[in-house]
Amino acid sequence: MSLRLKITLWVSVGLMVILFFSFTFVYYMFIRVTTKGEIDLLKDKASALLLKDLPNHPEYWKDNMQMDELLIPQEMLRYITPDSKVAHEIYSDTNLASYPAIYSTKATETLLTDADGIILFVRTPVFKDGKQVALLEIGRSLRRLGTYSEMLISILVLTSIGALILALIGGYFYTNVLFRPLKQFIATMQNIEESGSFRHITLPDNQANDELMMLGNTFNRMIDRLQDMFRKQEQFLADASHELRTPLTIIESYASLLRRWASSNDQLREEALEAIVSESAQLKLLTQNLLSLTNTNRTNCEQNTEFDLIPLVEQTAASLRVTSSRDIRVQSEHNMKELPMTGDPYQIRQLLIILIDNALKYSQKIVDIRICVQEKQVIIKVMDQGIGIAEEDLPHVFDRFYRSDKARNRKQGGAGLGLAIAQHIVQKHLGTIELLSSLGVGSTAIVTLPQTCQ
Incomplete structure (x- = not known):
């Protein structure tokens, strides 16, 4: 029936x-x-x-x-x-x-x-x-x-x-009019199922503010979002395949070279081994970044624990200060000694590492980290005085695998997943992230997080 x-x-x-x-x-x-x-x-x-x-x-x-x-x-x-x-x-x-x-x-x-x-x-x-x-x-x-x-x-x-x-006759014709949009919905969905292409439901220009029109608009928005996600997924797979192909090709080439010629040539063997180790490390980093990016797509604030942000920032800066032999300065508003907040401390540390590592890569001068609180919002600024990023590249810096020609390259800038991972971490904590930059002046990453992630 x-x-x-x-x-x-x-x-x-x-x-x-x-x-x-x-x-x-x-x-x-x-x-x-x-x-x-x-x-x-x-x-x-x-x-x-x-x-x-x-x-x-x-x-x-x-x-x-x-x-x-x-x-x-x-x-x-x-x-x-x-x-x-x-x-x-x-x-x-x-x-x-x-x-x-x-x-x-x-x-x-x-x-x-x-x-x-x-x-x-x-x-x-x-x-x-x-x-x-x-x-x-x-x-x-x-x-x-x-x-x-x-x-x-x-x-x-x-x-x-x-x-x-009259009720039977009127009800039949009324439901026929009422279900006409639903028939269009079903036909469109069946068309999408059969063709595999994304299509919108045709809605009248003079839309009535009723549940069916709301359903149609919601369906069209969902189709737009699915189409955008599908396009990004295809682009992600293509970029990931490209990024994975490069180190694998280099490793394969040097392995073949080792098999043929390196047994009698110490210098060639050393060069091949060094290239294989370097590309293996790059491949491992890329794989870790891909796994991190996958994990950040889960529900918000899986580990909603209370922690102190000031020691976390100082410890992270101290670790990178030792490994990079660079000067990293941490400043807090009113010289705060503690700043309690809730969230995932491991992911917040990962966020700081990504931002500080980017600042170290593109700058040879001191890196400043500033922390302040405004209306129960924690604001973290990571500032460098490096080469900066062109204005036309700024809207794309959070895209996966994106690297600007002037500010990033594969050897120096990695796979282009760091800022994408950072953005997902911030979104999981219901915050926002913004990157301000000028060529030759430097860049400033501004992260705004709620003190309580709910």
Whole structure:
């Protein structure tokens, strides 16, 4: 069963349930209000009869002219004694007279139904000298009310059937209009599945602000993002293959050279071994960077621990100061001795190593690291006074495998994955990273991280 048919049926069933309860309430109120009106009329008539002082004037029952003026068609008047016998009785409906007399010491109303319709009895005690001496019973046949109620039931049933038919027809056409965009969505998705190409769902120019248009816009944005990710993935694979091919080709060439000629030539053997070791190290670094880049694509802040940033920065700078034999200076705002924050300290250390290593590669002067806090945001600046990066290259420095001609080359700049890894680390910690640079002046990497990564 299609979703459109299910919705049509459920809407129709829901409408029928609503109509059933509504019409039941209407019918109940119609009977209640009508019978209450009749009961009030009979009570008023009983009060008028009691004013005639019936116990002291039994002649009223013998002279019908006295009582017939209050008797209407399909009605009965009874005067019942305490022994439940009918002392006096007049009626215009023989069916009412067939009902047994019931004596009661209090006023009652009884509503009955038989083959002729609805029967109503109103009983009122008759007093003489403060003592009940009889019971006045007035009965009325509400045949016309029964006819009206049957007519009302017929109208309600016909109305329900008509509403059901209209609901089915209207629901079918409405769901057809409602599901038309969904059919387009399904057709587009099937086309994408069959062709393997990314396509947008065609949306009307005058877009209505409803859920279907939101779904279409979201789908198109998702397709754009998938297409961009697919393009980047293809570019990543192509760049990774190219980067891996170069060291592997060099290693293969020197290995072949060793096999053929290096056994009798010490200088050639030394050169080949040095090249193989160098390219193997480059290949290992590239593999590690690729693994790091893959790991950074996981969920944000996997290791959300509290650590002190100031000692972490100082220890990292001290390690690189020893390995590079260069001057690296760390400065903090107001000479802070500690700066607690949450996140992954291992990845923050990796981020610092990447930024400081870049500053050391492209500068021969001192490298400055400055730390400050603004509105619960930690700002880390890594500044060098090196060769800088051209303005046209700045928008691409965080792309994978990107190396500018002036600022990077393979031997000096590595595989071009460092800043891409740094950007992913910062994004995982819900921060931002920016690179400012001018040719011949130097570069400044600005990292902004929240003190609490959530």
